[in-house]
Amino acid sequence: MSADKLRSRDDDPSGRALSPVRKRSLAFFRVTALWEAFLVALGSLRQNKLRTALTLVGIVVGVAAVIAVVTIIQGLDNKVATTFSSQGSTVFSISKRPQIIRSREEFIKFNKRKDVRHEDADAVARLCSACWRVGEAANARETLKHGDQKFENVNIRGVSPTTMFDIDGRAVDAGRVWTDSEGISGREICVVGPDVLTNLFGGASADRVIGQEVRIAGRPFQIIGVLEPLGSIFGASRDSVAYIPYATYQKVYGARDSIVIFIQVPAAQQLEVAEDQVRTIMRNRRGGAFSQEDDEGFSLETQDVFLDLYGKATSNIYLVTIGVAAISLVVGGIVVMNIMLVSVTERTKEIGIRKAIGARRKDILTQFLIEAVMVTAIGGAIGVLTGFGLAYLIAALIGFPLLMSVGSAILGVGVSSVVGIVSGLWPAWRAARLDPIEALRAE
Amino acid sequence: MSDVTLATPPAPDVLPAPTQSTRGHDVNSLISMRDIWKTYQMGSEEVHALHGVSFDIPKGEYIAIIGPSGSGKSTLMNLIGCLDTPSQGEYWLNAKNVSEMDDDELARIRNQEVGFVFQTFNLLARATALHNVELPLIYGGVGSAQRHEMAKQALAAVDLADRVTHRPNELSGGQRQRVAIARALVNHPSILLADEPTGALDTHTSMEIMDLFERLHGEGNTIIVVTHEPDIAARAHRVISIRDGLIEKDEKIR
Known part of the structure; x- marks a missing residue:
């Protein structure tokens, strides 16, 4: 038999102590x-x-x-x-009204502001040293026609100068953009988004559309370029667009509309400096208007407003x-x-x-x-x-x-x-x- | 035979000497029960399972507690085994006043001082014999190497060295009870407390288990067997008879 040592602890002389082993192993517990x-x-x-x-x-x-x-x-x-920032985080704009108006009161307030005009864009371009590209743009909605084809609700974007294409982050897929002299002279030429091809030309290739005619607001425009696609956002296509020279836009829609000035800086770090400069320039040009009712008299915005x-x-x-x-x-x-x-x-x-x-x-x-x-x-x-x-x-x-x-x-x-x-x-x-x-x- | 030994508990730490109880418990006793009452609330009625029970058990005694069902025998066993605390009275086990302990302290006492042997063995069905025996050591916080060693030795001591990896359903009733006894003794408890240890076994196996108890007693263990079978009680050296919650008889029989 092998159990000689199998015995209870009360066999231990003191009989009432925890063994050191047990105490030490409490940490193991x-x-x-x-x-x-x-x-x-x-x-x-x-x-x-x-x-x-x-x-x-x-x-x-x-x-x-x-x-x-x-x-x-x-x-x-x-x-x-990424879609909203196709213009990039290096672009900001000056406009009469902000892109988002939240109330009727705001609308009335912004409407009292002076229009933003070509002269403002000129001043910014001249005086802002931190600005890289400065352009102006105005937008309208219009139906485009070609033969018996119609394409409704196209964004007509009158821009000047042609660096606006770069500021907007748009590249030409086929054809060309207009020259400065064509732009200034207000010729009826346009650069269209790919949606125009699908809707007016039965999906013809970009090359074959160059030189064709579309009617914008009843006037004949010659297509000189086609843009690369940008895709859609929330179902709204960003390619359903026709760029025309701003001088032409003025001829069609008159000069009364306020424009939007777009400013691009080379890198995001310069954004703040450029914004400060442009703000100063614009405040000087607005003069008294801004000292009233705590309003600068213009809206300076980056694309973040959309994201917000x-x-x-x-x-x-x-x-x-x-x-x-x-x-x-x-x-x-x-x-x-x-x-x-x-x-x-x-x-x-x-x-x-x-x-x-x-x-x-x-x-x-x-x-x-x-x-x-x-x-x-x-x-x-x-x-x-x-x-x-x-x-x-x-x-x-x-x-x-x-x-x-x-x-x-x-x-x-x-x-x-x-x-x-x-x-x-x-x-x-x-x-x-x-x-x-x-x-x-x-x- | 092989010289298998249990890892004997190393030299004890010095603890303060037990104080003399004001109620006069015997400091030399392993178990000292003084005027123990256990009262249960049954609806609006109070039922006294124990009415002031007192006795002492010295170290190394082999004792049987006997009584018919409903005598308060099970209640007494639960108190001795620290599964429950008395409603009134003092219980000193190995110089510790158990009657005033909370749940976790009782768990610790059960782990260190009491080795249970049940009628239905109460082994974990899914665990091997070794793991079953290791269980008290796990809750006692013994590291795995030492634990394996101690559990193997305990199994060897009940002649089950070759059944270490077997699960309870692969063992006979007698073998299961021996695994349970190994589990009860692996932690070197102060008392081995057996509740009808042969109740689920045939006569032959019962005798084997009782022989094992006798041997363990011979090796110095304090053994308390709770039973209603006079044959089993007769193997002990002292018999306490319980009836109606009171000690009816307390006699040395050998």
Whole structure:
């Protein structure tokens, strides 16, 4: 027999001391118990594969929905940002009215301002040393005609000088832009966007359209160039446009309209200096008007105003969409809670045994919390992948660039883990509080 | 035979000497129960499961607690095993006043001072024999290498060295109970507390288990067996009979 040394501790002469080994190993305690909890949780998940799978589905759907929505929104935002900044973040404008007018009062106030005129653009071009390119532009909406073909609601953009093409970020695909002398003399020539080809010339190639005639406001214009496409934004095409010389624009629409001055700087860092210079120039030209009622008498804007407006208009929609997707995550959390409650009930006996041999409340609590968090974290990871896949499919269908961020992946797993903690807490707490005597009696 | 040994507890730290209780518990006893009451609330009625029970158990004793069902025997066992605290009275176990401890302190005492052996073994079904025996060490915070070693030795000591990786459903009833006994003793507890340890075993296996208890007692362990079977109680050296929540008889039988 080999049990000579198997004896209880009261055999120890003092009989009432914790052994040094045990004391020293107290530092181990968390790690050993945590590892045990981890293994138990893993075993339990393996044991009930179907149940684990069903729990996972709840979380996967929730996380995938949120990730897909967030990814699509980020892609959309990015698309909008790049589209709006086709003029680039190096461009700003001076106009009589801002591009966004929020109220009737504002409209009345801006309407009282003096028009921005060619002389203002001239002064800016002459006096602003930080400005690189200065141009002026005016816009109208018009129906274009060619033979019996009509193309309605085309943006007629009268610009001067031709550097406005560069400022607008537009390049010529075929043909040419007008010369300075053609521009000044107000000839009836135009450079059209590719949409004009599709709508008036049956999609003829750019080369074959050069030299053809279109009627703008009843006047015949000769097409001398075709622009490269820029695509559309919110369904509004940016290629449904015809550029004409500003002098010509004045002949057609009269000189009474206020123009917009566009200023481009070589690099974004110079933007502030250039803005300050232009503001000073314009204030001097407005003189008294600006000292009244606290208004400069003109609006200086960068393209950011559009992005701001877009952001304001869409942020609430986004929040609601993400919120709706998040509801499915809440449902997933409830599923986890339900399953964990079942798991606790099923393992009441086991909890009793563990408590009888020395597991403390927090040992039992962590065991079940780890199990819940493990399911939700795994579900979160699968959900992130599914969500990205979903977003990829949707993006491919709609056709915009996808932006998958590590941030949203971490967020997805993180949020689902938090869901695990929240929904696992109550079941785990119930398990931890079980009376060992009662628990041992369970079958 | 092999010279398998349990990792014996190293030299004890110096702890303050136990203070003499004002109620006069015996400092030389391993277990000292003084006027223990346990009262349950059943609806509007108070039911006294124990009405002022007092006794002492010195180190190294082999004792049986016997009584019919409903006698308060199970309640007493739960109190001795620190699964519960008395409604009134003092319980000193190994110089610690257990009656005033909270849940987590009780868990610690159960882990360090009490080795349970149950009628239905209460092993974790999915865990190997080794892991089952390791469990008290896990909650006691023993590092894995030392834990494996201690658990293997404990299994060897109950002649199960060759069943280390078996799960409970791969073991016979007697083997399962021996795994449970190894688990109870692996942490070198002050007492081995067995609740109807042979209740689920056939006569032959029962005798084997009782022989094992006798051997463990011979090696210096303090053993308390709770039973309603006179045969089993007769193997002990002292028998406490409980009836209606009171000690009816407390006699040395050998």
